Amino acid sequence: xxxxxxxxAGAVGSQKPMAISLRNLRVTYGKFxxxxxxxxxxxxxEVFGFIGPNGAGKSSTFRVLATLQPKFLGQALVCGLDVxxxxxKVRDIMGFVPDFFGVYEDLTxxxxxxFFAAAxxxxxxxxxxxxxxxxxxxxxxxxxxxPVDGLSRGMKQRLALARVLLHDPKVLLLDEPxxxxxxxxxxxxxxxxxxxxxxxxxxxISSHILSELSQLCTRIGIxxxxxxxxxxxxxxxxxxxxxxxVVHIRVENASPELYERVKQIPGVHEVEQQVDRWAIRLxxxxxxxxxxxESLVAAKARLTMFQPEAMDMETAFMKLTExxxx
Amino acid sequence: xILWRLIPELPLLKRELTELAARRRTYVVxxxxxxxxxxxxxxxxxDALASFVGNAFPGERNTTLKLLGAGAIAFPRLVWLLFPxxxxxxxxxxxxxxxxxxxxxxxxxxxVTRLSPMTIVLEKLGSRLIPMLSVLILTFPMLAFVYxxxxxxxxxxxxxxxxxxxxxxxxxxxxxxxxxxxSTTVGAFVASYVLTGVLFTVTVILDFGxxxxxxxxxxxxxxxxxxxxxxxxxxxxxxxGYPLWGVFLxxxxxxxxxxxxxxxxxxxxxxxxxxSQSSLLLKIFRRVDFFFxxxxxxAGGVIVFADRESFPESDPVAWREREKKSLxxxxxxxxxLMVLELPVLFICLWAAIDSSxxxxxxxxxxxxxxxxxxxxxxxxxxxxLLSSERARETMEALLSTPMTGASILRQKxxxxxxxxxxxxxxxxxxxxxxxxMYMNFSLSFTSGMLFQLFLLLMYGGISVLSTxxxxxxxxxxxxxxxxxxxxQARSVMTAMVVVGSWICLxxxxxxxQRNPLVYDQYSGANLVGVYGRNYDPAEIGLAGRSFLRxxxxxxxxxxxxxxxxxxxxxxxxxxxxxxxxxxxxxxxxEILFSLLVVVWHVGLCWGVRWIALRRSSxxxxxxxxxxxxxxxxxxxxxxx
Numbered sequence: 001x002x003x004x005x006x007x008x009a010g011a012v013g014s015q016k017p018m019a020i021s022l023r024n025l026r027v028t029y030g031k032f033x034x035x036x037x038x039x040x041x042x043x044x045x046e047v048f049g050f051i052g053p054n055g056a057g058k059s060s061t062f063r064v065l066a067t068l069q070p071k072f073l074g075q076a077l078v079c080g081l082d083v084x085x086x087x088x089k090v091r092d093i094m095g096f097v098p099d100f101f102g103v104y105e106d107l108t109x110x111x112x113x114x115f116f117a118a119a120x121x122x123x124x125x126x127x128x129x130x131x132x133x134x135x136x137x138x139x140x141x142x143x144x145x146x147p148v149d150g151l152s153r154g155m156k157q158r159l160a161l162a163r164v165l166l167h168d169p170k171v172l173l174l175d176e177p178x179x180x181x182x183x184x185x186x187x188x189x190x191x192x193x194x195x196x197x198x199x200x201x202x203x204x205i206s207s208h209i210l211s212e213l214s215q216l217c218t219r220i221g222i223x224x225x226x227x228x229x230x231x232x233x234x235x236x237x238x239x240x241x242x243x244x245x246v247v248h249i250r251v252e253n254a255s256p257e258l259y260e261r262v263k264q265i266p267g268v269h270e271v272e273q274q275v276d277r278w279a280i281r282l283x284x285x286x287x288x289x290x291x292x293x294e295s296l297v298a299a300k301a302r303l304t305m306f307q308p309e310a311m312d313m314e315t316a317f318m319k320l321t322e323x324x325x326x
Numbered sequence: 327x328i329l330w331r332l333i334p335e336l337p338l339l340k341r342e343l344t345e346l347a348a349r350r351r352t353y354v355v356x357x358x359x360x361x362x363x364x365x366x367x368x369x370x371x372x373d374a375l376a377s378f379v380g381n382a383f384p385g386e387r388n389t390t391l392k393l394l395g396a397g398a399i400a401f402p403r404l405v406w407l408l409f410p411x412x413x414x415x416x417x418x419x420x421x422x423x424x425x426x427x428x429x430x431x432x433x434x435x436x437x438v439t440r441l442s443p444m445t446i447v448l449e450k451l452g453s454r455l456i457p458m459l460s461v462l463i464l465t466f467p468m469l470a471f472v473y474x475x476x477x478x479x480x481x482x483x484x485x486x487x488x489x490x491x492x493x494x495x496x497x498x499x500x501x502x503x504x505x506x507x508x509s510t511t512v513g514a515f516v517a518s519y520v521l522t523g524v525l526f527t528v529t530v531i532l533d534f535g536x537x538x539x540x541x542x543x544x545x546x547x548x549x550x551x552x553x554x555x556x557x558x559x560x561x562x563x564x565x566x567g568y569p570l571w572g573v574f575l576x577x578x579x580x581x582x583x584x585x586x587x588x589x590x591x592x593x594x595x596x597x598x599x600x601x602s603q604s605s606l607l608l609k610i611f612r613r614v615d616f617f618f619x620x621x622x623x624x625a626g627g628v629i630v631f632a633d634r635e636s637f638p639e640s641d642p643v644a645w646r647e648r649e650k651k652s653l654x655x656x657x658x659x660x661x662x663l664m665v666l667e668l669p670v671l672f673i674c675l676w677a678a679i680d681s682s683x684x685x686x687x688x689x690x691x692x693x694x695x696x697x698x699x700x701x702x703x704x705x706x707x708x709x710x711l712l713s714s715e716r717a718r719e720t721m722e723a724l725l726s727t728p729m730t731g732a733s734i735l736r737q738k739x740x741x742x743x744x745x746x747x748x749x750x751x752x753x754x755x756x757x758x759x760x761x762x763m764y765m766n767f768s769l770s771f772t773s774g775m776l777f778q779l780f781l782l783l784m785y786g787g788i789s790v791l792s793t794x795x796x797x798x799x800x801x802x803x804x805x806x807x808x809x810x811x812x813x814q815a816r817s818v819m820t821a822m823v824v825v826g827s828w829i830c831l832x833x834x835x836x837x838x839q840r841n842p843l844v845y846d847q848y849s850g851a852n853l854v855g856v857y858g859r860n861y862d863p864a865e866i867g868l869a870g871r872s873f874l875r876x877x878x879x880x881x882x883x884x885x886x887x888x889x890x891x892x893x894x895x896x897x898x899x900x901x902x903x904x905x906x907x908x909x910x911x912x913x914x915x916e917i918l919f920s921l922l923v924v925v926w927h928v929g930l931c932w933g934v935r936w937i938a939l940r941r942s943s944x945x946x947x948x949x950x951x952x953x954x955x956x957x958x959x960x961x962x963x964x965x966x
Contacts, residue, residue: 066722066726067725067726067948067949068722068725068726068947068948068949069948069949070943070944070947070948070949083949084949087948087949087950088728088730088950091726091727091728092728094726095726096722096723096726097723098719098722098723098726100719101719101720101722101723102718102719102720103720104646104650104718104720105718106646106650106651107646107650110637111636111637111650114637114638114642115638115642115645115646116642116723116727118637118638118639118640118641118642118645119642119643119724119727119728119729120727120728121728124639127637160723163723
């Protein structure tokens, strides 16, 4: 498993220009050390998922990158710009959606976007078209004249995304964008983020909904107690952690002999007999799903169901973290 | 052990005291409070002892013996300190006791427990009373020392303890009542101090004979030490030798008031538990708006300023404050202007047609009243400019934009300018009335009249400048105070305490030192802190007065008042009442000194603004590059 500097060295080795680069980042609040030496490199165009329990240091890291943390140790660069020395320039190329955010209750959606367009110094002649574009992209055009306070949480999240897209930033920092959303709004948000990924934006996203990150992110980092405990692609992390895939099968000719033969198949770690099926725990680095299917047929199993479970990110998360943070 | 078990568990009281003990602020406030109270106590007692030793036995050599009986003088002075301390501290300590539960949404949780409403009220009362008494206990060593000097009757000591306790209960019950009624701590804070002020005015200043513990103690101690006693019940007590039970009886009205206030608090606890939170100021102005809206309907519904969707061009923060907030919209402000201006114009008109000479002093006092209201509104509004963003969680989104911290602060204050203009209108109306009143229209068109006209125009110009600068100074000071606070209540309280303390600064410094500049050696009255020139004693030199006005946040207004009286000195000489100085010093030097004070205050305003902009990134809590000179001076000169 790659941790900290190893993973950073790997990413640097790819020679891609870095959108985000953290070196030995340390953030302290009084005597409490929230971030303890995180190093991270995110190449441009990548979607990086930041996972960790509450209080692990995710939001502190986001605040550093968003230029909202006046004091920290280490180095933080956004597109090569030093967060501490060139915060104004960083704000020009970065969009930040905090975990908790309010909206100005006295404005309509359109006024809200005009407010931030002026704050981002978008020229007057370009403002209307830019705002129309982001409203269309976030599917908020029909709510343009609605008071912001009356929007649903999902709509507010989309409006927040529209806000950070106004100045066409290269880097998006999204802290828990899906928290508190209903399933429909969550799916819509995921589709929107996919569209942004297609547009080539570099996205650093944190979430508690792990399955969501697995569908969206090119790489993930798992953080606990202010330390990065693992980072890399999902496949890498599963492989490194030896997370086993569960495959559910149903056979017509179930017998103790067949059960013994299945247990002997290379890569099979355990076979659990359930009421209507067998659950096979497969070590994927020894045998792939296709290999297992082939071996089962060779063992004369008459399959009526062959159902591999999706990658179990929760297991990875639980294995990597010790639940010391709340 | 059995007795210990008889004491009920009091979980709410325990929680409140534990919370209080866990806060660092508690210890800071107590330490500062202790230092202030003990310093004043040491000063008052020391002063009393010095005068006793100096006057009582002039030929005596043994100083220790000379001190015998000095407690009779030192004791009342020391106790005198306790009552104002209670009146100042108790409302602020109790006003948040119930509102804080409403603000945190924890009041519902309290209601579903087995605690009865009266238990909740009493435990809340106890949780505020205990810290107050712990502050008062700090003076006990001084009281013990004074008592040991002799001259203090035991009955007086017991009566004092009894009355101090009821003074605490009286103001605590007022604070609790406000806390039960209002939904926010800010509302309860303002209301409890307004009620305290009204009670103080009615009982102490206007002397309506209402037996508050303070009033009773003053009469009782005076009667015991000097003999006699004023009126009714206390007169009867005097004839009976001031028995302790008499004091108990005299406090019955206070006891009844406290009981009624607590019962009313209990009654309101449920009924006002879930009232919606809205700005007190906004609520008042909305009422005003509603009244004018109805009035406008009667007049045919003429719309001069209509609400419409508008967009910002370059300064979005200022745009939102101006166009989208109720206290910035022209429609609302015109109505507020009408409410403030009409009574002021009426009084000014009355003053102008009255020829007795009294109205000049009346207008001066009116200026003070309007200034108090204006200062309060500006302080409340400015102190919550940033904390409201934090409370509504809109701050981080704002800070992640490329606007600099200085620009955000500057725009926030710019957004208040409309409101400031409206608030300045009644003040300037008073100044204009004063100009017209002092203008001698009977003079022929000579160089003398031209000179007088020039001076009055200068007064008018400086009035506008000083009014504007003072409002800006208060606004910037309030922004500085409220910037780091996370709740609006805390930011308002902090700003009000700082602005109030600043206003009292010169009074405190000079009154304690008995500086001859400010102390009337003939009457013995303390003459600082009263507005305008009218109360200045002749003993205060021009330089001294100017120095005092440089110290005060509102000194420019006083200097302006001085300027008016100087340039119209002829008018004053004819009205040489006891409030006026008999001889006016050289008018030119008075004008120059007044100008110096005004210039100082312009500089002060600029300085406070510069500090706020310089520290903007720290106040807002983010990284900022070094500010450009234009950001600090240039742009601000035009707009901020």
